[in-house]
Amino acid sequence: MASGGERPAVLEVRDLGVELGIGGKWVQALRDVSLTIRGGEVLGLVGESGSGKSLTALSIPGLLPGNARVVGGSIRLMGEDVLGLSEPQLNRLRTRSVAFIFQNPTTFLNPVLTVGAQISEIFELSPELLDPPGAGVRPSRRSRRRQAWAKGIEYLRVVRIPDPERIARQYPFELSGGMQQRAVIAMALARKPHLVIADEITTALDVTVQAQILSLLSELRRSIGMTLLLITHDMGIVAQLADRVAVMYSGTVVESADVRSLFREARHPYARALLAAVPTIRGDRTIFQAIPGSMPAVSDPPAGCRFHPRCPRVLPHCLAVRPLSLLVGPGHAVACHLYEERAE
Amino acid sequence: MAIAIAGRLWQNKLAAAGLAVFGIIALTGAMAPLVIPASVVRDVTFAAKLTPPSGQHWFGTDDYGRDLFFLVLLAAHLDLRTALFVVLAALAIGICLGALAGFVKRLDEPLMRITDVFLSIPSLVLAMAIASVLGRSIENLSIALVFVSWPIYCRLMRGQVLTEKEKPYVRALTTLGVGRVRMIFRHIIPNTLFPVIARAPADVGLILITLAALSYIGFGPGPYVPEWGSLVAAGQAYIFQAPWLVTFPGAAIFLTSLSLNLVGDWARDVFDPRLRS
């Protein structure tokens, strides 16, 4: 596992398979998904909507929707197997190890509770996060509550919310989208988790706010060495924040590499198309290079490699056999038949 | 489309059962005055008074010696007829006024205030007040109940019309040159009617119970016109000696109302999926 100067893996997902119950049948939504994130690393998980990014992320803290079930593989968080845990154990996991930040802060904050209440309840749940009381002092309920509230305000300050004492007393609908998202980020950080999962957290915000949130994340990464699973469909964000990238298509990881290698020499045709699709301005024209076709529906996938109907370099082999993920360079894996001969 | 509805009805066995039961009750009620001689109500046979259910008198007899079974059937006629009339009249008034409120902006506000006032008084109480001023009779009771019921339909219809007016297809049709009148009668009204009418079966059940309740309290038509509520009231005096007197008429009300509610639930599911709980 960890060699020489490498940090230990915080998250290790191996060959994860998840099925969804759609229309009375079970269909395979995730297949052989493998990821690794080391301590202090930011892994960008990229792909179009429907590629399975959110589903993968939700499996980690055991928050899959009711119509989904895990059918294979393993998820190890800090070396501990997550898939076999019972619900109370999962709860402990969610409280202390994994924090999730969702896409749309407005719908993910409880409208009838104040911002302060929603963040301080984390501390009321886990008093160990609070500063330890002085020797021989038994904290009363009241003082614990006050401490929790104060701690919450501290974290609101960390995420650069101005005037946090006032904001804490307000309700979510009184805040702007950007502030709401910061509050949710604060709730994630408050748990001092081993892993933070951010699922499309800037998609619902407008561009200027997006930039602020990204710079906040960047700073947090530097200051507290946050381990982050960053889910997005925006390659620009990946370029800004990620150390490593994993590209997903139709339920499986098609390529994973460190960010420089991917941007410089992406191998998988889909990954290359994604990078090429970022609009560039050449001369006085803006060039859009869309990928023809669309992602197959979960319930009716093509045989063999799922990308083959849209692939510009498709081989006859691709229609029949699913490619396996193989290393093509240090830390660089691709699942594509084009590279099979060169694989070691 | 009728075939599709029949198909859905068959799927929901409960609703089908409800429809069947109600059908039976309605049929017997409709035929009752034709088949049962009026003497059943008029003739007093003291010898046979207060006899328990037997082969001769299926539901037993009351304190006048009259066969309760026939009384209950005759009462079915009166109760169902009245309840149906009330709901139909209230629907007619409510739909017209509601549509008016939805289309004519100036009438909307005053109409809504009026319905507010009516809706702020519990229906039973308001019906009581109106009926007591008019005088105690079944006809006056029906009038009172119509007055009490129309506001809800008016409100519903108005809401429906307002939402329907804003729908994109209306605007599209207007740009295509479809005239206002044609738009209202050919397009908007048919689409808005269904959810409002979907309430009707359940409401017939409700009106039935209110009618019986008011009759029980004392608005009833008297011992020579059989009505379920007043039958129960009359029977309560002998409740311990002859419990069948209150049981059967009450059960009739319950059964009718239950079957109507089952059909009504299903009707709401089919015609107005938005109300699905």
Place this chain on the structure above:
Amino acid sequence: MGFVAYVLKRLAYLGLVLLGVSAVVFFLLRGMPGVDPLAAYIAPGLPISQDALTALRRELRLDEPLPVQYVYYVTNLLRGDWGFSRTAAQPVLEALLGRLPATIELAVFAVVLSTGLGVPLGIIAALRRDRATDVAVRVISITGISFPVFWLGIILQLVFFYYLGQLGLPSLPSRGRVGDLVALQSPLKAVTGFYVVDSLIAGNLAVFTSALRHLLLPAFTLSLISLAAIVRIMRASMLEVLRQDYILLARSKGLPLRIIIVRHALRNAITPVLTTAGTTLGILLGGAVVVETVFSWPGIGRLAAQGILNNDSILVVGFTLFVATMMVLVNLVVDVLYAVVDPRVRY
């Protein structure tokens, strides 16, 4: 700021509604075509002299145009003069207020029963999504609304009073608020008019237990309709709330189920129940008329029913206005509770 302004706005609106109700009631008394306003004052069978009639006409200002009469009518109402009831041999307002505590005690118990049972049942039904619970909920709610209230009361009397008594088992009383013997042996000093409360204050245990026993059957009868509705609405509302995104976030924080339900879900899910509380009260008050008659409960409902038998329209119409006023007040309380529970409403 938002809160107070909201309350004032609601107050003004509800005041207008009451005015409208008074207009309807006035119309019923004086303006009905074909109905002589004086008829209500004439007891059937009792001769009344021409002079008395003329004096009555003058007092009621029947010769003035209707709008003028209405103004006098409303001023009288505000002064507390709601007319005189033949049935109660008292001024209407006095008669109603005197019997109000009995009805309130009954209604409060009914509400406590229906919410106390209905809310938890609804929550349980939402959490257990198996076939059996679903069917049970549907059965309860449909049966609840199909049951004629007066018949239920009578059947309950039959079973719990008569049959239990016959079998020698302890039975529940069927009439009145308190056992006659008990009332004679340990008379109660009326403080609030609520027997349950007063007997506790006075330490009069005999009356306390008797009053409770007498309350059981009528309160349960009255609660049945709203019970069915509450279970249904609570379940639907809870299901809706549990699907919301913020519940997912709460789960991702690792909060235990108990806290999620009580702190996060319930406050959002309870609002539809509050809405129906307003309408439910209306049904309760209407039902009270019937239930009080069935159980001979000396409240305002039974008084109104007696007024009907007596052709005492002054009383019945006064009762209507009284009930409307109570409903308006309760709606105001519900609106205030709304603003307390859901802060978005205040703005």
